[in-house]
Amino acid sequence: MKSAVIVFPGSNCDRDLAVALELVTGRKPSMVWHKESELPDGIELVGVPGGFSYGDYLRSGAMAARSPVMRAVGDAAARGVPVIGICNGFQVLTEAGLLPGALMRNARLSFVCRNVPLRVENSQSLFTAAYRAGEEITFPVAHHDGNYQADEATLDRLEGEGRVAFRYLDQVNGSARNIAGILNDAGNVLGLMPHPERVVEPAHGTTDGRRLFEGLLESVAA
Amino acid sequence: MKARVFVTLKNGVLDPQGKAIHHALEGLGFSGVNDVRAGKLIELDLADGTSEAEIEDMCRKLLANTVIENFRIERPETTA
Numbered sequence: 001m002k003s004a005v006i007v008f009p010g011s012n013c014d015r016d017l018a019v020a021l022e023l024v025t026g027r028k029p030s031m032v033w034h035k036e037s038e039l040p041d042g043i044e045l046v047g048v049p050g051g052f053s054y055g056d057y058l059r060s061g062a063m064a065a066r067s068p069v070m071r072a073v074g075d076a077a078a079r080g081v082p083v084i085g086i087c088n089g090f091q092v093l094t095e096a097g098l099l100p101g102a103l104m105r106n107a108r109l110s111f112v113c114r115n116v117p118l119r120v121e122n123s124q125s126l127f128t129a130a131y132r133a134g135e136e137i138t139f140p141v142a143h144h145d146g147n148y149q150a151d152e153a154t155l156d157r158l159e160g161e162g163r164v165a166f167r168y169l170d171q172v173n174g175s176a177r178n179i180a181g182i183l184n185d186a187g188n189v190l191g192l193m194p195h196p197e198r199v200v201e202p203a204h205g206t207t208d209g210r211r212l213f214e215g216l217l218e219s220v221a222a
Numbered sequence: 223m224k225a226r227v228f229v230t231l232k233n234g235v236l237d238p239q240g241k242a243i244h245h246a247l248e249g250l251g252f253s254g255v256n257d258v259r260a261g262k263l264i265e266l267d268l269a270d271g272t273s274e275a276e277i278e279d280m281c282r283k284l285l286a287n288t289v290i291e292n293f294r295i296e297r298p299e300t301t302a
Contacts, residue, residue: 058284095287149236149290174236
């Protein structure tokens with residue numbers, strides 16, 4: 001699978017995501033600088049990594065969402081190419097309008113950095129095919145602005161359409177309905193605050209994140 | 223030409239920073255504060271003749287996230 005990882009000034013999980021993708025797909029992803037206006041030909045997956053793009057100026061992800069490469073990412077998403085945004089990447093995707101809602105300052109204002117239990121709410125998506133519905137898994141979180149908010153109608157629609165991919169088992173950051181990750185309406189764009197790329201090898205303590213990428217690889221190959 | 227853009231959280235959107243400021247004020251002994259909402263002020267230095275519509279466009283496209291925020295544009299009275 002040919003994948004690309006977008007790199008913004010201030011990204012800091014780009015390498016972790018690249019290592020995870022190479023581990024699972026057997027191919028090094030292309031690292032694409034934010035000033036590029038096109039993605040490499042034949043890209044089958046785009047990863048928008050975590051970090052603090054543009055120092056979180058204005059709002060987390062706001063500046064990155066307006067960078068040239070995001071137009072190409074939007075075009076790829078519209079063609080059905082899978083796009084995954086992790087942590088700051090999730091913030092970027094909401095700011096870019098590729099996912100609904102917004103990620104606000106954590107309700108208790110503190111940076112949250114720990115492993116959190118999650119429930120896989122939808123195991124039918126491109127990204128969650130390797131999990132069982134309702135399965136409980138553990139991913140680490142590390143964020144200051146992970147408090148997912150949207151209006152009630154949007155939240156109801158996300159729930160009703162099976163677009164809540166992952167949910168926190170406990171209150172982590174104040175997110176509406178404990179939402180940890182959501183899908184777009186076509187199902188090919190996933191944004192989530194927890195970091196699957198940080199739990200892909202036994203030395204990481206759990207390999208729960210590895211299955212996200214394995215499932216994705218299988219879905220794309222199918 | 224200068225314009226000021228005030229970006230505030232929409233009503234009903236929880237404002238954790240405003241809450242924290244409120245608690246801190248109470249901690250300092252200010253008891254008469256009913257509520258605190260925190261926002262942003264962005265000052266723009268613009269080419270003369272920049273239209274209101276253009277500034278609104280800037281707000282919608284970047285300065286405010288209209289999912290959670292409102293914006294208000296303030297321009298000093300232009301001298302004739």
